[in-house]
Amino acid sequence: MKKKWLSIPYALWALIFSIAPLVIIAVYSFCSRSPYGKIIYKFTFEHYRKFMEPIYLNVLWRSLLLAMISTVVCLLVGYPMAMIISKASLKKRNILMMLFVLPLWTNFLLRTYAWMVLLRDQGPINQLLLSLGIIDEPLKLLYNTGAVTLGMVYNFIPFMVLPVYSVLAKMDECLIEAAKDLGATSTQVFLKITLPLSMPGVVSGIIMVFMPAVSTFVISDLLGGGQTILLGNLIQNQFLVARNWQFGSAISMIMMVLIVIAMTISSKYKSEDGGGLW
Amino acid sequence: MVKKLIKRGYALLVYLFLYLPIFLLILYSFNDSKYRGSWSGFTLRWYKELFKDRTIVAALYNTFAIAILSALIATIIGTISAIAIHKMSPRWKMTFMNVTYLPVMNPDIVIGISLLALFVALKMHLGFFTILLGHITFNTPYVILAVLPKLKHLNPYLEEAALDLGATPMQAFFKVVLPEIMPGVVTGGLLAFTLSLDDFMVSFFTTGSGVNTLSIKVYSMTKLGVSPKINALSTLLFIGVLSLFVLLQSREKNIKE
Numbered sequence: 029m030k031k032k033w034l035s036i037p038y039a040l041w042a043l044i045f046s047i048a049p050l051v052i053i054a055v056y057s058f059c060s061r062s063p064y065g066k067i068i069y070k071f072t073f074e075h076y077r078k079f080m081e082p083i084y085l086n087v088l089w090r091s092l093l094l095a096m097i098s099t100v101v102c103l104l105v106g107y108p109m110a111m112i113i114s115k116a117s118l119k120k121r122n123i124l125m126m127l128f129v130l131p132l133w134t135n136f137l138l139r140t141y142a143w144m145v146l147l148r149d150q151g152p153i154n155q156l157l158l159s160l161g162i163i164d165e166p167l168k169l170l171y172n173t174g175a176v177t178l179g180m181v182y183n184f185i186p187f188m189v190l191p192v193y194s195v196l197a198k199m200d201e202c203l204i205e206a207a208k209d210l211g212a213t214s215t216q217v218f219l220k221i222t223l224p225l226s227m228p229g230v231v232s233g234i235i236m237v238f239m240p241a242v243s244t245f246v247i248s249d250l251l252g253g254g255q256t257i258l259l260g261n262l263i264q265n266q267f268l269v270a271r272n273w274q275f276g277s278a279i280s281m282i283m284m285v286l287i288v289i290a291m292t293i294s295s296k297y298k299s300e301d302g303g304g305l306w
Numbered sequence: 307m308v309k310k311l312i313k314r315g316y317a318l319l320v321y322l323f324l325y326l327p328i329f330l331l332i333l334y335s336f337n338d339s340k341y342r343g344s345w346s347g348f349t350l351r352w353y354k355e356l357f358k359d360r361t362i363v364a365a366l367y368n369t370f371a372i373a374i375l376s377a378l379i380a381t382i383i384g385t386i387s388a389i390a391i392h393k394m395s396p397r398w399k400m401t402f403m404n405v406t407y408l409p410v411m412n413p414d415i416v417i418g419i420s421l422l423a424l425f426v427a428l429k430m431h432l433g434f435f436t437i438l439l440g441h442i443t444f445n446t447p448y449v450i451l452a453v454l455p456k457l458k459h460l461n462p463y464l465e466e467a468a469l470d471l472g473a474t475p476m477q478a479f480f481k482v483v484l485p486e487i488m489p490g491v492v493t494g495g496l497l498a499f500t501l502s503l504d505d506f507m508v509s510f511f512t513t514g515s516g517v518n519t520l521s522i523k524v525y526s527m528t529k530l531g532v533s534p535k536i537n538a539l540s541t542l543l544f545i546g547v548l549s550l551f552v553l554l555q556s557r558e559k560n561i562k563e
Contacts, residue, residue: 032398033390034386035394035402037386038384038387038450039402041383041443042406045424046408047408048424049417050412052427053419056423108316109316109320113317127324131325133551134547135520136521137524138540141536142328142330144528145330145334145537146330185324239411245415246507246525250528267422267511276419280420284412284413287413
């Protein structure tokens with residue numbers, strides 16, 4: 029039985045609400061701007077050229093750098109964690125994994141806000157250090173790049189642990205035993221067996237952490253306090269404050285191209301049956 | 307032995323890192339002091355004030371209404387589309403899957419601003435309805451992705467047998483196909499519901515003046531300085547999520563047994 033017509037509602041929906049908006053953004057990014065900020069349908073490269081100015085390139089560089097640092101930290105902290113969980117007994121494993129996913133279910137904004145409270149000048153960390161006499165005046169923990177990186181790692185680390193864990197849990201134990209029987213040390217086993225076999229999960233994890241990290245504006249806004257301007261903040265500002273939709277669209281296009289490039293590069297290292305969430 | 311201890315300690319530290327902020331918010335929600343500096347006694351004041359705050363109650367209502375509606379609609383559209391996509395020729399399937407992955411792979415902020423541009427271009431009134439449209443848009447692909455694997459594992463002869471035995475296509479679907487793919491449909495629906503509850507970016511850009519969801523409300527509250535009311539709100543939400551989670555887990559266990 030042919031059921032092709034069943035796809036029509038979704039096809040229409042996707043056309044209107046997924047594809048058309050992106051086309052609009054793409055068109056806007058090449059449109060001129062009237063003195064009052066209105067969109068004039070005249071082709072221009074102005075907005076892309078504007079992005080090449082040092083201040084904006086700096087924002088791009090900072091976004092990429094912070095996203096990369098948080099991805100690396102997530103990998104370094106998350107990989108051993110995924111390994112520990114995958115080695116636990118079956119019953120324990122499920123509970124441990126559940127505990128990792130649970131924070132994801134609480135509101136993202138509230139989780140970030142919690143760190144705002146923790147890192148404040150009068151927050152518990154400073155209070156503790158002061159009362160112990162380790163410091164004389166409160167440390168400036170909030171509103172800097174460190175706080176932003178911390179917020180990214182905190183919010184996105186489950187996205188690293190989940191795919192790595194799902195690959196490691198499915199891995200054949202016999203391979204490791206065989207390597208050990210043949211005289212490999214545990215370092216060798218890890219470098220030559222475990223790590224290469226878990227690559228699909230690692231790649232999934234890198235994509236799933238890097239993407240939200242490079243495009244966030246909430247974390248940098250709340251924990252960076254306007255000191256750390258990232259691509260996301262720039263886009264938000266152009267759309268809602270500066271009302272320069274053309275420039276905002278151009279930045280979005282550049283960000284999308286970057287993400288597509290990052291995904292093509294990483295998908296080369298990913299086999300067909302990857303360790304995604306599914 | 308030492309190795310085991312190191313592993314345990316490491317795992318404990320990571321979990322502490324994950325849960326410490328949440329537990330601190332819960333603790334502070336019972337703190338009488340307005341300035342979170344010190345503990346000055348147990349109180350339920352912030353909970354009372356929370357429910358007196360009309361804007362917060364309205365935001366809660368909007369959040370749940372949008373989450374339930376968008377999950378429901380996305381589940382219906384997604385399930386129907388998954389069935390259609392499943393039966394397509396490989397070339398069409400590829401096209402549809404690429405379109406489906408678009409909202410999954412696109413950064414939330416791009417989905418948000420591009421929908422804003424669309425709604426403004428269509429001269430639509432920004433508010434509850436536009437947020438709902440946005441949420442259905444990013445939810446539907448997740449339902450499709452959850453249902454498709456179940457269809458792949460479904461025995462195609464089951465439906466044919468039902469049809470041969472005189473069932474109408476509708477009956478065959480509701481009595482044979484749907485019960486078989488139900489786990490996928492439920493997973494997709496729940497995923498859509500939680501994604502919608504958690505969303506900030508798409509709601510933030512597609513909302514109009516005065517219409518808040520919880521995330522937007524929290525965002526604007528942090529701009530005005532932190533209020534202990536947010537702590538009370540976080541506590542309630544965390545307890546809600548925890549009980550939902552435990553409920554789902556026990557349900558899963560029952561099914562397995």
